[in-house]
Amino acid sequence: MEEDGHRAGHSERSTGNGRKRIFRIVAVQAAVVSAAAHLLWAWPRLSGPADPRPYVFVLAAAFTAVVAAATLRADEYRRLYALGAGTLAAFLVGYVAWHGGATIESLSADPLAIVGKTAETVGVVAFLALYRLAPPTSVVVARRTEDGPDDD
Template identity: 65%
Template sequence: MSDEADLDRGSDAVGRNAPKKRLLRGVAAQTTAVAAAVHLLWAWPRLGSPPDARPYFFLAGSALAVAVAVATLRAGEYRRLYALGAGTLAAFLGGFPAWHGTDAAAALAAEPLAVVAVIVEVVGVGSFLALYRLAPPTSVAVERRREDEPDERGGSEAEEGPS
């Protein structure tokens, strides 16, 4: 295969398995998993508190975050997935000051889990945005995936012909 064909089809040097993209995917997945774990650690003992809805939102958000982390490691290069990852972490990040309002700084200082969450969420949003920027448009990723799938009948198009 020629060098141009390798570049078009996404060789390891420029495709999904480029070292920079592998590192960013690992960071994105790890920070997302840590953010989910921190939110679960905070929410679990508070379940059943009638006036506070946050534990239930944290459970749902953590489940989504874990699904995004797994998909980031296993799926192809999809900008929509990376945008979902960045958006999920940004929702966690923006939810803290939205909930606490002007007391957000004092609440952050009083809650060690919140400090950890803010740090990993900022790093995670940054890594998802970098992945988004490096990924090809979704239509290109889908077309590459179609090209890589074998023919449904088991043979290639070149082998088919009149019998």
């Protein structure tokens, strides 16, 4: 009987880990797509020094790629997931703030923006789901200290 209970608990953990893995993959892919969209928009405009946006977009894309890589490689840190959600949400809010009342018209006229904003929306949802599913950071840190240093 105890063995069956153990298996049920293991099954629940496996399901939770499977969901976390899916959300992690979706979050990373969404962040990478958003970073790529920003780079693709900025790259041809870098020669125009009057507009600072291309330079900011290149830096933002690099930062987003770092967050994506950390999400892929790191333990499940809530702070990292909050950073990912916040970064992608900042892109969404920034787009609306920049275009104001013409946001819908600007979005519908730019396929790259549609891809970027869709990826950012999906990414925010995935990062928030990871945040909600992850244990508090103190628990993750305690687990790491209990397990000892990695021998990799």
